[in-house]
Structure formats: structure tokens, C-alpha cells
Amino acid sequence: MDLNHTAEEDALRTEAREWLAAHVPAAPLPSLETAEGFAAHREWEAELYAGRWSAVSWPERFGGRGADIFGWLAFEEEYWAAGAPGRVSQNGISLLAPTLFDHGSEEQRARVLPDMASGAVVWAQAWSEPEAGSDLASLRSRAVRADGGWLLSGQKTWSSRAAFADRAFGIFRTEPAAPRPHQGLTYLMFDLRAPGVTVRPIGRLDGRPAFAELFLDKVFVPDEDVIGEPGQGWRIAMSTTGNERGLTLRSPGRFLAAADRLVRLWRERGEDRGASDRVADAVIGARAYQLFTYAGASRFAAGGEMGAESSLNKLFWSEYDIELHETALELLGPEGELSRSPDGWAEGYVFALAGPVYAGTNEIQRDIVAERLLGLPKGRR
Amino acid sequence: MRFLPTAEQRDFTRSLDALLTASDTPSAVRAWSAGDHGPGRTLWARLADAGVFALAAPETQDGMGRLPVELALAHRELGRHAVPGPLVETAAATALLSHLADAGDPAPAKRLLPGLLTGETVVTLGVPEGGGYVLDAEGADVVLVVTGADGAAPGSGPELRLAPGHGPVHPSLDPARRLARPDPGGELLAAGPPLAGAVGCAVRWARLAAAAQAVGVAEELLRRTVAYVKQRTQFGVPIGSFQAVKHRLADTLLAVEFARPLVYGAALTLAPGDLAAAKAAAGEAAYTAARAALQLHGAIGYTEELDLSLWLRKARPLRDAWGTPARCRAEVLAAYV
Numbered sequence: 001m002d003l004n005h006t007a008e009e010d011a012l013r014t015e016a017r018e019w020l021a022a023h024v025p026a027a028p029l030p031s032l033e034t035a036e037g038f039a040a041h042r043e044w045e046a047e048l049y050a051g052r053w054s055a056v057s058w059p060e061r062f063g064g065r066g067a068d069i070f071g072w073l074a075f076e077e078e079y080w081a082a083g084a085p086g087r088v089s090q091n092g093i094s095l096l097a098p099t100l101f102d103h104g105s106e107e108q109r110a111r112v113l114p115d116m117a118s119g120a121v122v123w124a125q126a127w128s129e130p131e132a133g134s135d136l137a138s139l140r141s142r143a144v145r146a147d148g149g150w151l152l153s154g155q156k157t158w159s160s161r162a163a164f165a166d167r168a169f170g171i172f173r174t175e176p177a178a179p180r181p182h183q184g185l186t187y188l189m190f191d192l193r194a195p196g197v198t199v200r201p202i203g204r205l206d207g208r209p210a211f212a213e214l215f216l217d218k219v220f221v222p223d224e225d226v227i228g229e230p231g232q233g234w235r236i237a238m239s240t241t242g243n244e245r246g247l248t249l250r251s252p253g254r255f256l257a258a259a260d261r262l263v264r265l266w267r268e269r270g271e272d273r274g275a276s277d278r279v280a281d282a283v284i285g286a287r288a289y290q291l292f293t294y295a296g297a298s299r300f301a302a303g304g305e306m307g308a309e310s311s312l313n314k315l316f317w318s319e320y321d322i323e324l325h326e327t328a329l330e331l332l333g334p335e336g337e338l339s340r341s342p343d344g345w346a347e348g349y350v351f352a353l354a355g356p357v358y359a360g361t362n363e364i365q366r367d368i369v370a371e372r373l374l375g376l377p378k379g380r381r
Numbered sequence: 382m383r384f385l386p387t388a389e390q391r392d393f394t395r396s397l398d399a400l401l402t403a404s405d406t407p408s409a410v411r412a413w414s415a416g417d418h419g420p421g422r423t424l425w426a427r428l429a430d431a432g433v434f435a436l437a438a439p440e441t442q443d444g445m446g447r448l449p450v451e452l453a454l455a456h457r458e459l460g461r462h463a464v465p466g467p468l469v470e471t472a473a474a475t476a477l478l479s480h481l482a483d484a485g486d487p488a489p490a491k492r493l494l495p496g497l498l499t500g501e502t503v504v505t506l507g508v509p510e511g512g513g514y515v516l517d518a519e520g521a522d523v524v525l526v527v528t529g530a531d532g533a534a535p536g537s538g539p540e541l542r543l544a545p546g547h548g549p550v551h552p553s554l555d556p557a558r559r560l561a562r563p564d565p566g567g568e569l570l571a572a573g574p575p576l577a578g579a580v581g582c583a584v585r586w587a588r589l590a591a592a593a594q595a596v597g598v599a600e601e602l603l604r605r606t607v608a609y610v611k612q613r614t615q616f617g618v619p620i621g622s623f624q625a626v627k628h629r630l631a632d633t634l635l636a637v638e639f640a641r642p643l644v645y646g647a648a649l650t651l652a653p654g655d656l657a658a659a660k661a662a663a664g665e666a667a668y669t670a671a672r673a674a675l676q677l678h679g680a681i682g683y684t685e686e687l688d689l690s691l692w693l694r695k696a697r698p699l700r701d702a703w704g705t706p707a708r709c710r711a712e713v714l715a716a717y718v
């Protein structure tokens with residue numbers, strides 16, 4: 001058992017640190033949930049890509065560095081410690097890219113990945129529907145066979161950043177007569193500016209308009225944009241949700257950096273005794289998450305699977321994020337409510353509140369943990 | 382990086398688990414609680430043969446080398462099997478004596494370590510933060526007491542003494558933990574600045590051992606509870622199929638799974654902040670597991686006769702011994718740079 005990094009990982013870490021020190025914008029970018037912020041973040045993605053830092057774990061031919069999971073973790077620690085901006089390409093990089101690596105064709109990878117990594121094409125996830133949230137398999141949007149492709153109709157919702165994004169990926173019903181709801185679904189990519197697509201922005205709790213609802217009326221998708229075999233959409237989608245809940249969406253680097261900021265705030269505010277246990281818990285939690293991740297990554301590097309562990313991960317980071325931000329607001333006292341202050345705590349708090357809802361609600365994650373990790377019997381869903 | 386036990390570490394753990402599984406630890410605990418140390422001493426001898434007491438001493442002092450990871454793995458097994466006795470205190474005493482020798486005062490180690498490593502001498506240790514009580518003084522051959530380590534008058538350092546005896550034995554929340562106040566005075570074994578450093582090391586090893594045991598206790602409480610809720614039926618179905626039950630156990634697993642890496646991480650760095658973090662998280666995990674175990678077993682969980690009680694009652698005292706969560710949290714912040 002050891003926690004030593006290899007010389008290669010250390011070299012990557014040092015190179016990243018130096019690059020970030022020279023490139024991270026001095027002032028925070030405007031929120032990526034606004035049109036202006038979205039554009040600024042897209043430029044940041046382009047700069048990251050030019051330095052080959054936008055997707056370090058991808059093969060070099062797609063613009064990555066071929067780093068293994070420990071190299072990626074080291075990069076992430078540096079990234080967040082440097083106070084670098086949030087990633088507008090996150091949905092693509094953490095959800096669609098792993099799906100393409102596992103199930104896409106080489107042609108699709110070559111066509112989609114470099115533009116994703118450079119921010120030229122920003123992707124939205126179009127999974128949820130008005131009548132299909134936790135019970136995603138009950139989705140109704142359909143794809144009907146057409147000459148050389150498919151026609152999409154129906155409605156998707158809660159699609160993060162779709163108001164400004166370029167393209168989307170989602171699952172659609174292609175065999176309405178299939179005996180079970182999980183069958184006869186097809187995973188495909190589509191253009192948010194194609195004829196037949198209407199995007200209606202929805203203000204989030206923080207008032208930001210990048211969230212959206214998508215109305216689809218016979219939107220044409222060529223066959224080349226189907227991922228994997230038609231009809232296999234559920235299996236393909238499920239094999240990659242682990243990425244969303246697991247590591248890539250919330251790497252330990254974020255929480256180490258956040259705990260750091262919290263301790264600084266606590267010290268600046270006179271080491272408030274009433275909050276000190278919670279500040280300590282934030283430090284302990286960040287370290288626990290880092291070490292839990294290292295253990296998981298070690299198993300993964302030794303040929304193991306991530307599996308249902310990603311649900312533990314998701315439960316941990318989503319609850320942790322809220323507690324950390326609540327503590328910061330407590331330390332800020334009356335100033336905590338000033339919602340658009342540059343320190344970002346209040347905004348971070350409002351965003352953290354969504355954690356237990358998205359990426360599969362925490363109730364659903366607890367069911368998965370209980371059934372798959374503890375072996376408890378399935379109950380009524 | 383390979384933050385996973387090595388093959389040798391896994392073998393060591395497996396053989397210890399096998400030894401303890403074959404030893405009927407529940408009856409040894411029950412006897413120990415009743416003041417009969419015989420079965421416990423027999424178990425103690427087997428543990429010594431397996432090398433469990435030699436993990437905090439270097440080879441130059443006839444230990445196995447200072448092996449904090451192995452110590453953590455071993456103590457997790459001791460917790461999983463509810464082994465009674467001054468186990469944490471033994472690890473702490475070993476660390477104290479061996480570090481004192483490193484600091485230039487080898488006499489106490491020469492005198493006490495050999496018997497301690499072979500398990501012939503059962504030792505216990507009290508430090509000021511234990512509130513003046515020492516665990517298992519009446520079952521131990523040697524009672525070591527550190528006085529004056531904190532809050533001592535200026536100029537006077539800590540003292541290590543051999544207690545001449547002890548007062549009445551008090552049961553704890555965990556009947557297998559028997560506490561007594563050592564009699565004052567006794568032979569002076571060491572004093573002064575080298576001792577202060579050694580006491581610091583002792584507390585760190587104690588934290589590690591106690592945290593690892595707490596993880597083991599939590600794991601066993603969870604394992605027993607999961608088994609129970611699969612088999613107990615109400616309303617015509619196993620209670621483990623109810624969401625309220627599932628979610629409580631999922632949260633318990635969450636607490637355990639995120640405490641365990643903290644313990645191994647602390648074993649690797651031995652940094653005070655990491656050790657305090659591990660102790661706080663592991664203690665809370667054990668207590669969370671105990672609360673869930675009691676609740677989900679219903680009334681049977683509230684009985685002494687069910688073996689579950691042996692782990693249930695351990696959780697709270699173990700959480701608070703050698704640094705309450707509050708104290709450990711304060712130390713986490715003090716160590717944060």
C-alpha cells in the first residue's frame with residue numbers, strides 16, 4: 001500500500017501547475033450559465049485545448065495526453081487548486097466521450113472528440129423528459145426510421161446549458177411495441193439548431209437561463225449519429241452513467257480546493273468556534289474523498305471495475321458539497337445572503353442544492369447501494 | 382501509486398481473521414466482562430504468536446519493524462472480532478517505549494518490551510487525556526501511567542511511572558472495557574523532554590489503532606445487520622426490502638467506506654492531522670453503524686444475549702477513547718496548512 005506518485009505523474013503535475021499559473025484568468029469568468037459567460041468559457045476551453053489540457057486522459061490523436069487515471073487526478077488537483085474556471089464542456093467530456101470510447105465507432109470518435117475538446121462544439125445531455133425523471137426508462141420521445149437516418153419527435157427537459165449549446169445526445173424510443181420499457185431504445189446525437197428543434201430556456205433556481213426544455217418535431221438525424229446498435233440505447237446509456245455519478249463529474253481536486261478556501265475563510269473570520277467542527281468535517285471529507293478515490297483508482301488500474309461504487313461517490317460528493325457551502329454561509333453571517341458576490345459562496349451554495357437531484361437522485365442512489373453493494377432485496381420501485 | 386493492500390498484507394489479514402474466527406471471541410469477551418481473563422489471555426497469546434503486538438516496534442528492538450499499515454489492518458480485524466483487552470494501549474505502550482529508546486533512554490524498553498512483544502506481559506497505559514482512568518488495570522501485568530504531559534507546571538515535564546496498584550474497577554458503557562484509577566506514585570521509569578516526544582508518538586499510534594478498530598466494529602455491525610434484515614420478515618416481505626431500511630444501511634456503508642481509506646492514509650503518513658481525521662471519521666462511522674444496527678434489529682437488538690451487543694456497546698466508548706471526535710476535529714484544523 002502506498003501513496004507515492006510516479007515520476008511521470010509528478011512531471012505532469014508540475015507542467016500543469018506551471019501552465020495554469022501562466023494561463024488561468026486573473027478575474028473569475030462570468031457564470032457559464034449566461035450567454036456572455038458561456039462564450040467566455042468556450043474561449044477558455046479553446047485555450048486549454050491549445051495547451052493540450054482539456055482532456056488529458058484522451059489519446060493524443062484526439063487532443064489528449066494519454067494520461068492514466070492517476071495522471072488525470074493529479075491534473076484535476078492542480079486545476080482546481082489554481083482556481084481555474086468551471087468546465088462548460090463537462091457534459092460532453094464526462095458523459096458522451098466515455099460513451100463514444102466504449103460504444104462509438106472510430107469515425108465518430110475522430111469526428112466528435114477534437115471539436116468537443118476544443119469547445120468548438122458544446123454538448124448538452126437530453127435524457128430527462130417531463131414524464132420520465134427517476135423512471136427514465138418510461139421515456140416517450142421517439143425516433144422513427146427515415147431515409148438514411150431517423151426522425152426525432154417528442155420533448156426533453158432539464159437539459160443543462162442546452163440554451164447555448166450546439167449539439168445534444170439522448171435516448172429515444174425506436175421500437176414502441178417492445179415488451180419492456182428498457183427495450184427498443186436508441187442512443188443518438190443531434191444538432192440543437194436543426195430544423196424541427198425548439199429550445200425554450202428555463203430559469204434555474206439561481207435565475208440563470210442556460211437550462212432548457214427541447215421540443216422536437218421530426219428532427220432528422222443521419223445514421224452516422226447513432227451510437228452503437230439501434231435498440232441498445234438503455235444498455236449503452238447505463239454503462240456510462242457511472243461516469244456522471246462517479247469520478248469525472250466531481251473529482252477530488254474540486255473538494256480539496258473548496259476545503260482550502262473554507263479554512264481560509266474561517267481563519268479570516270477569526271476562527272469562529274461555533275463552526276469549527278463543521279470546518280474540520282469539510283477538511284476531513286475532502287481528504288476522505290481523495291483517498292477513497294485513490295483506492296478506487298488503484299483497483300481500476302489493477303483491472304477492476306468502477307460499478308455501483310459510483311453511487312457511493314455521488315452520495316458523498318453531493319451531500320458534502322451542500323454541507324461545505326452551508327458552513328461557508330454560516331461563517332459569512334449576514335453577508336452570506338449577498339448572492340452575486342465575487343467570492344462565489346452563495347452561488348456555489350445554490351448550485352450545490354441541486355446535487356442530490358441531478359445525476360440520479362440520492363434516493364435512487366441509496367437504492368442502488370443497498371441492492372448492489374449490500375445485496376438487499378429489491379423492493380417496489 | 383497503489384493504495385491497496387499488497388498480497389502479503391492481504392494474507393496477513395486473512396490469517397488473522399481465520400485465527401479469530403476459530404477462537405470463539407464472543408465467549409472470551411463475555412468472560413472478560415465478568416472479570417475472568419483466562420480465555421482473553423489465551424487469545425492474547427495467539428495474537429502475540431501472529432505478531433500483532435510487534436507491529437509498533439523496530440527490528441532493532443525485536444519488533445517486526447514499525448509497520449503502521451499492518452497495525453491498522455490487524456486492529457481492524459481485532460475490531461471485527463470484538464477482541465477484548467488493552468489492545469490500543471499495548472500499541473501505544475510499544476510505540477512509547479520504542480521511541481523513548483530511540484530518543485536515548487533505552488532502559489524502560491529493555492525491561493518491558495520483550496515480554497510485551499511476546500504477549501507474556503499484558504500491559505496497559507494511561508495518559509492524562511484519559512481522565513485519570515486506565516483500561517483493564519486489573520487484567521494487566523504492568524500498568525504504565527504518564528502524568529503531567531499537558532497542563533503541567535512550567536518547567537516540569539511528563540513522567541512515566543509504574544503504577545503500584547489501582548482503585549476499584551468500574552464497568553464502562555462497554556462491559557468489556559473495565560476502567561480503574563491507578564494508585565498514585567510508583568517507580569519512576571522516565572521523565573523529561575525525550576518522554577514528551579515519545580508520549581506524542583504513543584498517542585498517534587493509539588489513534589491509528591483505535592480508528593482501525595472502530596472501522597472493524599462498524600463493518601461487523603453492518604454485516605450482521607444486513608444479514609438480519611434479509612432474513613427478518615414483516616408485512617410478508619423481508620424488512621430489508623423497505624426503502625427506509627435500505628437507505629439507512631446505504632448511509633451506514635457510506636460512512637464506513639469513506640472512513641476506511643482515511644485510516645490507511647493516516648497509517649501511511651502518520652501525520653497528526655491525518656490521524657486525527659481518521660480517528661474522528663472512524664469513530665463516527667462506528668457509532669452510526671451502532672445506531673442503525675440497534676434500530677434495525679428492533680427489540681432483539683436491545684438484548685444482552687444477542688452477540689450483536691458485544692459490538693454495539695463498543696462503538697461509543699471507542700469513538701471517544703484516545704481523542705473524542707471534537708478533540709480530533711480541533712487537531713485536524715490545528716494541523717491544517
Ligand SMILES: Cc1cc2nc3c(=O)[nH]c(=O)nc-3n(C[C@H](O)[C@H](O)[C@H](O)COP(=O)(O)OP(=O)(O)OC[C@H]3O[C@@H](n4cnc5c(N)ncnc54)[C@H](O)[C@@H]3O)c2cc1C
Pocket residue numbers: 124125126127128129132133134135157158159160161354357358359360361362363364380381624
Ligand atoms: C441542476 C440540474 C441539472 C440537470 N441537468 C440535466 C441534464 O443536463 N440532462 C438531463 O437529461 N437531465 C438533467 N437534470 C434532470 C435530472 O436528471 C432529474 O431531475 C432527475 O433524474 C430526477 O428526476 P425528476 O426531477 O423528474 O424527479 P422525480 O423522478 O419526479 O422525483 C421527485 C422526487 O421523488 C423521489 N423519487 C422518485 N422515485 C422514487 C423512488 N422509486 N424511491 C424513492 N424516491 C423516489 C426522487 O428521489 C425525488 O426526490 C438536471 C436536474 C437538475 C436539478
